[in-house]
Amino acid sequence: MSGPLIVGVLVAAGVFLLLRPGQLRLVLGFVLLGHAVNVLLLAAGGLHRREPPVDGGGAESADPLPQAFILTAIVITFGITVYLLRLLRRASRRGSRRPETWDRGPR
């Protein structure tokens, strides 16, 4: 049950951050949701085989396919996070005259 619980706590924390005011929390919540999905993918491959999938790894080798998915997913999450940061900063610049309101919720 460890895999499902890890997914659960990450989702709960991510959702809570998304629903709070403030743009930085939004971005961080998004990152946590990304983690949750990655763990879900890994769990889908099965957590009972835990040897690295290299050639000749034997009967305990993990399924390599979810790992390949997660690997690209991580990098794409990074890309989206960066883009989100950029968009939010742009929005905050448009919405406000004072730079110090950057972390206020968008109006």
Place this chain on the structure above:
Amino acid sequence: MILAVVLGGQFLLAAAAPVLTWWLGRNAGYVLAVGYLTGAGLLLSQRPALLADQAVLISWPWLPSLGVYAELRMDALSLIFALLVLGVGAFVMAYCPRYLSPDSRHTRVYVTMTLFAGAMLGLVLADDLLLLFVFWELSSILSFVLIGQDGRLPARGPAIQALVVTTTGGVALLVAVVVLAASLGTSDLHLILADPGRLATGPAWAAGALVIFAAITKSAQVPFHFWLPGAMVALTPVSAYLHAATLVKAGIYLLMRFSALFGGQWPWDLTLIGLGLLTAIVGALLALRQHDLKALLAYSTVSQLGLLVSVIGVGTPASDAAAILYTIAHALFKATLFMLVGIIDRQAGSRDIRALTGLWRAMPITVTLTVLAAMSLAGLPPTIGFVGKEAIFEALVTVDEVPLLGWVAAGLAVLAATLTFAYAARLVHGVLSGPTRQRELHEPAWSFLAPAAVAAVLATALGPTVALLSPMVERAASDARPQGQAPYLAFWHGFTPALGLSVLTVLLGTLLFWYRRRTDPVLAAIPTTSPFTGHLERWRRALVRFGAVVARPAQVTAPAPYLARPLLAVVALAAVAVLLLGPLPSRHPDATRPGDWLVLGLLLVTLAGLVTTRSALAAVALTGAVGLILAVWFLTTGAPDVALTLMLVEVLTTVVVMLALRGRPGRLVAPGRRVGIIAGVGLAVLAGVVATAATAALTGRRDLSPVGDWYLREASSATGGQNLVNTILVDFRALDTLGEAVVLAVVAVGLIGLARPAEAVRHRPGAVRHAVDPVLALAYRVLAPVMLAASAVLFLRGHQELGGGFIAALLAGTAVGLGHLAHPAGAPLLGRLRGAPLLTVGLFLALVAGMAPLAVGRAFLTPVKLSLPGVGSVSSALLFDLGVYLMVLALVVAAVRRLDSAPAGPAPGPVRERVR
């Protein structure tokens, strides 16, 4: 084949129109006219086959699974309508260049009109109900565009009104199509029409009523007649083409086509006769009270279309022939009249009949042509209008559904024709009588007049020579309804009852015109607007308001209320799943290891800190910690590549967020009201529970997947790589990887494109620059070479051991980030990297690696071994991985460079301007 050529050619012409207008300006119309005529000529070349009752066909599969074929079929009826579309189109296209102002290219007018001609052509040639419907809707939409052409405010209302009315009819047609296709099992129009007896009574009534509804909205019959005069805000060539000659004839075509199916049944026949005659009289009455020539012609069109509809309802061979002949006649003389009114409007600056007295002295040719066309409208010999009206009278007299109905119908038609004669007389009287008010008027250039002149002469000359049209019209009448030979069309029929009615019409019309001073007050009392006009507008406004109400919850600016709804939907979905989920296989017992609980505990503590902290720095650091904890866990689950990638991404994310935070307040926004917090906690817990339950239910309940098993056994020998995750990325699922790399590229491009203002801030003269941080600079100087070397090693060995393009690029990116932190103004060496070139080269390399196998006959992205002297054999997958490496690096470089905040301090005015 010829049908596809002509129809395709029409759309090609539309595509070529922008080039033509760019080259020739408004004179592009002449070239387009030649194009239209060529199409008409090609279609006309099929005449012998059509007269021998051989339809021209072309068909290709469209939705084969539904048995829908895109089928074009041309019989004589289709040919006549197609020739009207292309022929009148050619006149109007040749008229446009002199009508349109010289100061603009009018690309939009030409493109839309040509597209519209294509849609009409498709409509009359379509032999599949769905195809017919598609072209029907297309013509409605293009009509909307043409009415509202330049987006002027006064044109918007009528354009929307026309669209609402005609598309309502379109919906009816769609339902009719569905009813017919569902009850007959085919959407092939020809098959459906060939055997009317197959249709059961119920569907027949429904489909018949819907078809009538569609036709009367399009052809502006009472009570939907109001949209057509409204549409007169369009340019005059548009009015001439769409709202006199073609678009409104689509309804007529539809009724004629479906006559084979529904004709001869009394509800169909009597509805058409009744509605048609009512419209003919109402339209003519309204036309009689107009002073604006264009409005007069619009109501006249409504009236004439009514006459056509009523004749279609009669349903004898003679009546079908009469309807077809009068369709031709009306298209010719009404388009002519519109063109002439446009000329008068341009020359005299007015369309008001009262301001145009004595025009004939200044513009004798224009006025002569107007008189000729008006004679056709009034049904006077020797014009085609006369022959057509005679044929209509003759057909109406034969109506025999109810005793004496024929004479009632003919009497009503005479009434409509009398009114028509009277308003035609007013038109002629207006331009002939009285003093010439504008003495400096003169004839327009012959090139302006020529299209209208040719059309006017044609409309007149076709009267005595109507026998030329006879074979085709007879053929078309029996195509519409195969029920025997239509009578031969002739100019002179002898002394028939119809001639008597014609004479009566002229006498009564003259009287009506003579006593116009007495009739005018009566006419002025008739309301112009249909009761529907107001209702329609009110419904439309109500609909728009309703839309605003529906959209309001989605238009909040804060994310929380917006995101709450999809989250609630997920929870609801899970509740449904719980109810529907059947028994599950048992969970794998060995899936949880003792270390996992430690990881879970660490995560809980870290997350608890993250959700409660008010410090931005702490929040970012704790998020990074979550990533690192997960990376460690990934390591224990046998995913070292993932763990390494995640670790590097966490470092980079932290760097990027810190860069973005630089110079910003360190405190997060206050958590807000207590209610909001409680709701947030509730929703978060629900979401967490759902996620846990779903993961538990749907994962960990089976052994290794077959595809995973295959990779474990075969991947290494198939690719020569030992690191199976990497072989999946670059060998087996390279297309996925390419797609993902392109996503990154798009993000990088977005960053580069969005971030101009930040650049502007950075290079603002006098901006405070961050000083070089000596500690970080030292670290950069020492660590960067090591990181780059490690990156190279990770990259090169990626196929065999831990590593690969993604990981290696992230490590190099970390060095870039470190460099930027140490030297904000640009680190030595790595600070010179730019996102765009890296991106370009990376994408290029990946594509080359993908394309190279094509040269040796292998599929896209198939890895091929290349033997290099001195190095040994190298897989082309390495080149692909290098492309991925460069694209990921490009993203990091773009992120680091573009996300760095401007130095602290108030942003001055000019920069803010640019941001906007």
